[in-house]
Amino acid sequence: MKGKVTSFDIAHLTGVSQSTVSRALRGSPLVNEETRRRIQAAVDELNYKVDKNASSLRAKHTGTLALLLFEDPTADDSHINPFFLSMLGSITRASAQRGYDLLISFQQFSRDWHADYADSKKADGIILLGYGDYLATRDKLQKLVDQGTCCVRWGAVLHDQPDVSVGCDNVSGGQAVTTHLIAQGCRRIAFLGDASSHYPEFFDRYRGHVKALGDAGLEAEPLLQVNAESTERSGYDALEKLLSHGVSFDAVFAASDLIAIGAMRALADHGLKVPDDVALAGFDDITMASFVNPPLTTVLQDTKQAGEILVDNLLRLIRGEPAESAMLPARLIVRRSSLRQG
């Protein structure tokens, strides 16, 4: 490794000033075409690359975005929730397409999270992604926004939120699922997932569920709702708890696919057949949903579109333009797990 080549080396080699080299490399229209060509030749020859640290320090923006991925503190192995992994993929792609690098960081919700990516000038803005207790996060979010940090969040779109967020239409999605289950002849539909403002996304799905019940003249029965977080384990446990309630049910609407898949295992372990004994539906449409047996009815959230909108909104904020929260449509995907023979 010989001494690093700088813009001064290029300048010497080309016989122009360093300022001109810098201008040429940044695509300034002020540079003569011929000069530009000679500079480019020298750059190629010496394999010169602009030092991003110097450039960012001077120009006060970095050309990188930070993605903070929040996880449950329970997740000790390396399996990230597949839905978020998919979001991660689409956000990475969207950033790259727009010429931005992406810095990724895992965060524990419980711990004090380092949202200092913006403060420390490592990134121009940050994207927040992950489940977790919303009420516990609200204050930090507010502080971030007050500090002037550019940030967007994936999650429920609420009236009182301090930040710009992008999420899917969870209420409609939940409504669509339950309406479908009712159309299949189900009447006693259990809901697995938290239904409180601590988890607004699940809560909205639950609201949609209750709305659909109401529209069909049915009532939500408290014993048919069991809390669960978005893991298979939790889904399995929730179904067992539901059984222990001793109430009858002919369908299960799980607030996420992971919960549904856990519940599916528990049902099988108890000799209950899906969909004949119990119809089952989830939410997210993770890849696995179409591979389980029977394939799982669910609600598709378009992660590709979500990633693009998140990144575009963040870029808008960075440019000082106004950005608005957005709600993406939720689309019901019917598969065998909810299709009654009769």
Add this chain to the structure above:
Amino acid sequence: MKGKVTSFDIAHLTGVSQSTVSRALRGSPLVNEETRRRIQAAVDELNYKVDKNASSLRAKHTGTLALLLFEDPTADDSHINPFFLSMLGSITRASAQRGYDLLISFQQFSRDWHADYADSKKADGIILLGYGDYLATRDKLQKLVDQGTCCVRWGAVLHDQPDVSVGCDNVSGGQAVTTHLIAQGCRRIAFLGDASSHYPEFFDRYRGHVKALGDAGLEAEPLLQVNAESTERSGYDALEKLLSHGVSFDAVFAASDLIAIGAMRALADHGLKVPDDVALAGFDDITMASFVNPPLTTVLQDTKQAGEILVDNLLRLIRGEPAESAMLPARLIVRRSSLRQG
């Protein structure tokens, strides 16, 4: 957004020099405990964060690693190969645990890839991940290493490789699969996947396959090998091609789970039952493998361990210490797709 707070502000507020602030913040042992405490108080009060660009520019290292993820140019949607997604998760985790940030970048193998992360000082070293034609990459790899760039690669461990790489024992893995299929009574075992030095990982799996055949006194039949890249689509097509060869087969060893899952669909479409008509096995043990019907026999590659070893090796290189290529054990996971009743 008021003017940015710098180490000079902290110095003023504390009544020490800026140098001392910098020392205190970097944990230098040369700073008085009392002084350090007062500096820390000022830092907390003003919510000061060290500017990473200035720091990296001066100190000549960035505290970040870059991950280059290569993809097939065909992948236009946002579905990243699940195996690499899992690797991505474990690499991100391993980096974070060791105090490094991770910059992620998608690259097209075909295009000229920007391995300039090191040159442009955005990262201290890079991790290369993804399938692709190895022979076409070799030169670029060589150039990278010659330039003194710190880099490690996930892939087959070869004798003539220019770089440090980490991979699993593909030969043993392939051998284990075919030995198992033979033990199940299969005699005519097809192999779906490239078997050339362009794709060393698949090639090694194929070598293991041929070795196992040899050990059982069987011979590899050219018509039973069909090229495929690691996608479901390609697996589906490969199986159809195999059928069109008009040769009989009682088992299929797919070089990856994605290929196996595609083949499974094709088999079903042709009315062939797994495992009774055709036993099936894959490679990778992606999450989906245990969810398909029947669950897929495969070879587990420990992505968590892989991520840690990759990062540790890269960090060793960055510190100027010697690092060696490593081969991880491959573990056969037997599931229903390969279990013959008889």
Add this chain to the structure above:
DNA sequence: CTGAAAGCGCTTACAG
């Protein structure tokens, strides 16, 4: 269209 010069916010010898 081009150059000389200031300065971004740090880290780190050097001197005490």
Add this chain to the structure above:
DNA sequence: CTGAAAGCGCTTACAG
């Protein structure tokens, strides 16, 4: 244990 000073490699007014 602390301070004054140089300098990392750029970008960008300013002047021509």
